[in-house]
Amino acid sequence: MLAGFCLSSCDRTLDVQTVFPFEVETMPVRKEIAVGETAEIRCLLKSKGDFSDTRYTIRYFQPEGEGELRLDGVVFEPNDRYPLESKSFRLYYTSRSTDRQLIDIYIEDNHGQLQQLSFDFNNKRTK
Template sequence: MKKFRRYLALTVWVSAIALMFVACENDLDVKQVYSFSLETMPVQKKITNGETAEIRCMLLREGDYDQARYYIRYFQPDGKGELRMDDGTIFAPNDLYPLDRMVFRLYYTSHCADQQVIDVYIQDNYGQVVSASFSFQNDGKDDTEDE
């Protein structure tokens, strides 16, 4: 009877260990891709040639994954101007730049008297993209009006 108890105890112990290994999976389900959005403060609608408009931006993320990387680019379908980051980086249209913070400012400087539109795109290293479009109208002032 003692042998049977030992055998039974050993069998239960081995079975418990085997179930523990079978029940555990090696793949840990870690969510890496979180949606995000680009929020901006209201931006002026009128601008003159040479004037600079400030665009205050904040990236809002659904979750926080430390391996997520963000990038910024812009395209200007109408008008002519220059877009730069608050750290002084001047963007070339449609080039991709790393975005290392969630709160930042963009500065758009007009180089024409026509209607101007810029489209700003933020993308992450998982292929998700959000965008915002900003439109500026010439406020009707001409450089020759002062004469």
């Protein structure tokens, strides 16, 4: 009887993990920026595992101030998703405002996992 129980509860399917948590690391970013200046944001996406079908996208929103965010020469439109082709990438933010500027960057995988980065820039007064 015990042998019958063991045989009926065994499952021959292999459980393959396809979703892995990830995080985004950045190098330090300056806090002050003047109108027309560009700040570089170096990013590294680190996943706790590797699944070949995982794809990542990036988007941003600017709740305060005015500026533009670029990746590989492409100027981002707020809240539009753009594919990330590499796990190591550099973003470039150019100030278009003398006010305080805040940008929120969202990196999402095709499994619905999301990481948010926020950057706060104060106006640098030029002499």
